[in-house]
Amino acid sequence: MTNKSTRRNFLLTGAVVAGGIVGCRVLGQSDSPDLQTTQSQPLPETEPIPTRPLGNSSATLPIFGLGGAGRTPLSQMGKETEARALIEGALQLGIRYFDTAASYGPSEENLGQVLPPFRDQLFIASKTAARDRDGAWRELERSLTRLNTDYLDLWQLHHVSFTEEIAEIFSDQGAIQAIEEAKAQGVIRLAGITGHHDAAVIVEGLQRYPFDTTLIPVNAAEVHHPDSFIATVLPVTQAQNVGTIAMKVPAYGRLLQPGLLDSFEQALGYSLSVPGVHACTVAAENVEQLEQNVRAARQFQPLDENTMAAIAQRTASQWPDLTFYHAWT
Helix, strand or coil: CCHHHHHHHHHHCCCEECCEECCCCCCCCCCCCCCCCCCCCCCCCCCCCCEEECCCCCCEEECEEEECCCCCHHHCCCCHHHHHHHHHHHHHHCCCEEECCCCCCCHHHHHHCCCHHHHHHCEEEEEECCCEHHHHHHHHHHHHHHHCCCCEEEEEECCCCCHHHHHHHCCCCEHHHHHHHHHHHCCEEEEEEECCCCHHHHHHHHHHCCCCEEEEECCCCHHHCCCCHHHHCHHHHHHHCCEEEEECCCCCCHHHCCCCCCCHHHHHHHHHHCCCCCEEEECCCCHHHHHHHHHHHHCCCCCCHHHHHHHHHCCCCCHHHHCHHHHCC
16 A cells, blocks of 8 residues: 555545545645645745754755744734734745644644745744644644645654653554655655653654654753753754754743843854754744844854853853743643
């Protein structure tokens, strides 16, 4: 049985998305008149955001991408107008990397209303919280439908937090089977694993499977945590040359409180200067804030060790409050 047959049979035997059975989608074709499958529209001309090779994958990724959850209208119900303005503003500002997830409220749908005409010029990443094959396929199909696309540049296992989840993911009917099938069919280009709860769990996942990427917290307070993702995960990703993307860069703005870091530029500079980090994704509340963030990304220059140590020292006394996301599962 071919991979496409596997997917087709799965869909026909119960992949229910948004109350209906999703038919088999052929790459490059669509039954939706809104889905961009022909020549793309030109993107706005603007100063590009610097790029880096994404580990040992074939991708080159901008060092800064727009996050689809957190303090942003993208993931908030009833904020469609603000979300559209933010996404359109992002394209005008040169954002070409967008990160979202199946569980981020209307985030995927909001992106799917704006991005399709430029699809082949963008890097779109989403995530699934399902740990079983069938559940992961259902979420992938729903993500594709919401994003109005036939493929994802990166599909990630979302917030993997416990060793029990690793066992389920890698079981005979685990989510890793959906990743293998979707990748073989070209429905996804790259596969990743994400987490911000237990660094050792992410390491176990990376040792079990050759993921193309990992998305983990990397910031100036994380370095002080006894279960630091910087100290625990990055040596593994560097040894394997896994594409590593930083999240929680300003820690929901907490790193920018008085007496801590001076600016978003400092927070971004620290995260992108940590050895082994290739890119980061950060949410924005509005276009004005995004404009400031993009300016910082364009002006980024790697920091030396002394500067990074001085920045990290500013968070040394408050790191327990600043790494609050370790408690999230």
